Amino acid sequence: MTFRMFAWAFALAAVTPFVAEAQPATKTYPVVQGKTYKFEKIADGVYYATGGFGSNNVVIVNDDDVLLVDTGTSPANARAFVADVKMLSNKPVRYVVNTHWHYDHTDGNSIFGPEVQIIAHDYVRTAITTFDVLNREPYKTSQGTAAAQVEDLKKQVAAENDAARKTTLAKQLADAENILVQLKEIKPTPPNVTYSSKLVLNRGQREIDLLFLGRGHTGGDTVVYLPKEKIVATGDLMESRPAYMGDAFFDEWVTTLEALKKLDFQVDLPGHGVPFTNKSLITAYQSYLQDLMAQGAKLKGQGVSADDAARRIDLTAHAKDFPAIQGPGVDIRGARRVYAWMDERSQK
DSSP states (O other): OOHHHHHHHHHHHHHOTTBOOOOOOOOOOOEEEOSSOEEEEEETTEEEEESSSSSOEEEEEOSSOEEEEOOOSSHHHHHHHHHHHTTTOOSOEEEEEOSSSOHHHHTTGGGOOTTSEEEEEHHHHHHHHHSOGGGSTTHHHHHHHHHHHHHHHHHHHHHOOOHHHHHHHHHHHHHHHHHHHHHHTOOOOOOSEEESSEEEEEETTEEEEEEOOOOSSSSSOOEEEETTTTEEEEETTSOSSOOOOTTOOHHHHHHHHHHHHTSOOSEEEESSSOOBOOTHHHHHHHHHHHHHHHHHHHHHHTTOOHHHHHHHOOOGGGTTTOTTBOSSOOOHHHHHHHHHHHHHHHTO
16 A cells, blocks of 8 residues: 555545445546646646545646645645646645635645635634644544554554565555654644635636535535636535535535535536536435434434444435445444534524
């Protein structure tokens, strides 16, 4: 397993431990391969970046500058991202947009100097400055996952007698230990520019709309919309697979996705997964969320604990749209959030 593969597997396990990676069929785009990142050219000057540590990102090359959507899990990852972006353009990075506050989208922010505007919804600044983000989910599980991987690999290396296999395991161990080093370098850095509902950037001939369509995956999800190119970047508000739900507002999420569908776009570049072109996938995810809410409410009403509900909720009926679903069960953090959300609603 290469470092890139290990980092990806670690991030997936930390965020969506109840699904295996599988994706719907998608359109094929021209590819530029960097040292760390693969860039799919979606339109002139618009690239979808995958292969790093954390989020899938978007690069928008404008007339005079570059805008990046999300920065990944660590400063080291962000530096690798920026280095690879230079293969696409030598124009300076002047803008970074954080689609939401989660660590795998924002913890590369600290590498950027004051000349770069880091832009996000107001809620993102509040979250990063007040939530103690390195001592709560989803980062907490991620750190634990990385440490557990290191300990497990140490045991495997010690027990392995085959020389070739031992060498492979030792390399995996070094990669895992490197991840722990990267995590220690993290300094949560909030955006230095925020907005509340809409912010329009006119960069030469390109219009870039930053839109808050409502709460959903978190309390402050930004959709980056390119109206001329008919492209949206949705972060984790809409992935091509089931998303982490530990900070969700479930009923509002369904409503916000309805607003997303009303935008005139032809391709969605999600924070995880793959680009997709069919809005029916958004409808399918609304159905998934509604089923999750219904099952959660039924189990809660029966006195079933959130942790037990995480094992019993069965969303396999949605596997036709989200083939990553391998069987019953949801992320325990998502189930606990469903219960907390229902309590919050009952108190209003």
